[in-house]
């Protein structure tokens with residue numbers, strides 16, 4: 001599973017964290033400022049809205 005980028009909610013930090021998909025809906029802690037926060041289930045993916053969630057299967061020959 002690919003981690004997704006999430007910006008630390010602490011306004012004094014705002015570091016971009018890589019969070020594994022499995023952390024969704026759970027609390028996580030920023031490694032930079034130690035701020036605890038809740039990882040949202042849905043992260044806006046407007047930039048890649050039109051892309052399929054998973055690439056089509058292709059058989060290797």
Ligand SMILES: [Zn+2]
Nearest residue numbers: 008013030033
């Ligand atoms: Zn932080």
